[in-house]
Amino acid sequence: MSENVGRWLRDEIENAILSYEFAPGERLDETVLANRFGVSRTPVREALMQLDAIGLIEIRPRRGAIVIDPGPHRIYEMFEVMAELEGLAGSLAARRLDKASREAITATHSRCEQSAAAGDSDAYYYDNEEFHKAIYAASRSDFLQEHCVQLHRRLRPYRRLQLRVRNRLSTSFLEHCAIVDAIFTGDGDEARRLLRTHVGIQGERFSDLVASMATR
Amino acid sequence: MSENVGRWLRDEIENAILSYEFAPGERLDETVLANRFGVSRTPVREALMQLDAIGLIEIRPRRGAIVIDPGPHRIYEMFEVMAELEGLAGSLAARRLDKASREAITATHSRCEQSAAAGDSDAYYYDNEEFHKAIYAASRSDFLQEHCVQLHRRLRPYRRLQLRVRNRLSTSFLEHCAIVDAIFTGDGDEARRLLRTHVGIQGERFSDLVASMATR
């Protein structure tokens, strides 16, 4: 319960939004939320203001808060930026790699290998996240790392959809191998290039994404 | 007064922080702020929560809000990310350029030329900002544009310091020329490369920045 009701609520509502419990476009009533969580309106408002600042909801003056619906195009834009930031993280990681980061990447990478081999999509989803976070950390840039984690968080639901597609699981792992190789050999440009294409969604993968969003 | 006291306060306090009226590390007392702006504590708290979500201040539970002091290293990291995002914007702009964006870039570019020729550092500072914003817009990615504008905003005070250095003004303008050229000829990779080095701070430019920060 994180010390402070406002922050706890922020996380709670954020999770509810990211897990589609609060659907895009849905109106969030302060009183209803306050009753649901058993607190007064004040911390609810504080939580909503923060989510507005992050960009998850939109508070229209005197007209309440609604969950933002990014829509396919904007999600594509977000992946575009994510790909670029991950590319930067990879290129920095290749240049600045130290022993601890190397071990963290190796460890998460082999966990991905196991869940990919087992065909366990849910486990891979989680291990994949840890793998990418290990790369962010290896960039040794706190600011970049925080940005990546935050954007990753917002894209989480869509990534999950992506993994359902065809044999994306094994393809994804093969791409990881090449990425690890580039980082460990210190080839920053290659790491950047590989991560950009790994994270980005182009061509048919975009149509796949839109299709799976429509069926939600 | 933007409809809503909370948002107005957020902008007000944000400006005060970015213009160093509230120094890094300074504690922001809710009651003092409320009195200063002639409102109650509630909207002040709302504004502070938003600034915390953006990352400009840090609210430690039960210990008040303090202005975050990024410090040279973190500022360097922020410029690193900014350079990457601007590079992406430039590369997209080169690919997706349309008539309106082309005209916007041309217009802001020539305003930069005038203020650079006049040696008017303050005017150039402003025109330069508009020039970069024109490139963000030309990327035709709303998400990227918003991100760039927000980061640009946070780096604004440091950019201003940079311009004071030596004959950065004319150098900067020459770089602009090359960037415009790359974008207009559709050379996305070159635009990306040029913008990255234009925005990034390396080598002695970083020491210059640290030095001017110290004398503040």
Next chain:
DNA sequence: AATGCCGTTCTTGTATACACAAACGTTGAC
């Protein structure tokens, strides 16, 4: 019957009050 205006009601926005936690100062004891 349809449209426009007015009033009611519901929700948001702001203020104020109260409770609780932390920090600092003072006093007493070792």
Next chain:
DNA sequence: GTCAACGTTTGTGTATACAAGAACGGCATT
């Protein structure tokens, strides 16, 4: 004289009350 403990003070965290604005529905008029 120094350290610790207790009390006071200051400031944050939450709740509640009140005010103002927007949406919706009803009534009247065309």
